[in-house]
Amino acid sequence: MIALPLTEVFVPDGDEARRWAGEELAKHEYQAAKPTWFDEAVTAVVDWFFGLFTDKGAGSVAPIVVTLIVIVVIAALVVALLVWGRPRASRTVRRRAELLGERDDRTAAQLRAEAERRARERDWDEAIVLRYRALARALMERDLIDPAPGATAQSIARDARGPFPGVADRLHAAATAFDAVRYLRTPGDEAGYRAMAAVDDDLSAATPTIPDSTAVTV
Numbered sequence: 001m002i003a004l005p006l007t008e009v010f011v012p013d014g015d016e017a018r019r020w021a022g023e024e025l026a027k028h029e030y031q032a033a034k035p036t037w038f039d040e041a042v043t044a045v046v047d048w049f050f051g052l053f054t055d056k057g058a059g060s061v062a063p064i065v066v067t068l069i070v071i072v073v074i075a076a077l078v079v080a081l082l083v084w085g086r087p088r089a090s091r092t093v094r095r096r097a098e099l100l101g102e103r104d105d106r107t108a109a110q111l112r113a114e115a116e117r118r119a120r121e122r123d124w125d126e127a128i129v130l131r132y133r134a135l136a137r138a139l140m141e142r143d144l145i146d147p148a149p150g151a152t153a154q155s156i157a158r159d160a161r162g163p164f165p166g167v168a169d170r171l172h173a174a175a176t177a178f179d180a181v182r183y184l185r186t187p188g189d190e191a192g193y194r195a196m197a198a199v200d201d202d203l204s205a206a207t208p209t210i211p212d213s214t215a216v217t218v
Helices: 014-025 028-033 037-051 059-084 089-099 108-120 124-141 151-161 163-180 190-203
Strands: none
Touching: 028 059, 059 151, 108 124, 124 151, 124 190, 151 163, 163 190
């Protein structure tokens, strides 16, 4: 048998071993693999959440905690709807789909142009109806009123009194003229159309009144 030479094996003491381990772990490849504070925070949140569904996590309290979380989420959604209302896109689709009882997606400018064309043809009935539709559409486009489906000419006139209190009587007269021509079949005339157009033009040029939400009624 061939005898192999024995080499001396160095065994570090405790302090030396800790120093070697510290130097090794300080190398870049180890530090790069170390979880960041964000990773640790996410892990803690996920562990806490799933711990709610285990006996070790919250025990018998878990179902109550989950129920409370669901209630809070639903309440937050309800409050958001009450404060901000329905999504703007949904209101826009509804506004453009219906106007004074009829489906009409034309803009205020398009309705005015058609009313003027009818006026040149001396079709005063249709000119008056179209001009009031233009008036209503313009108020909607400016987000000054938000009429419910099936809103009447008079209800639109009442809604418009808020931003334009100075023309309340003229708005009522315009709505009455629309109803008379549209539903009562009362013949329109040039004077009626010019009065309707004047109200529409004045509202378009006027600055709306914004109610003071901070005012306190005594």
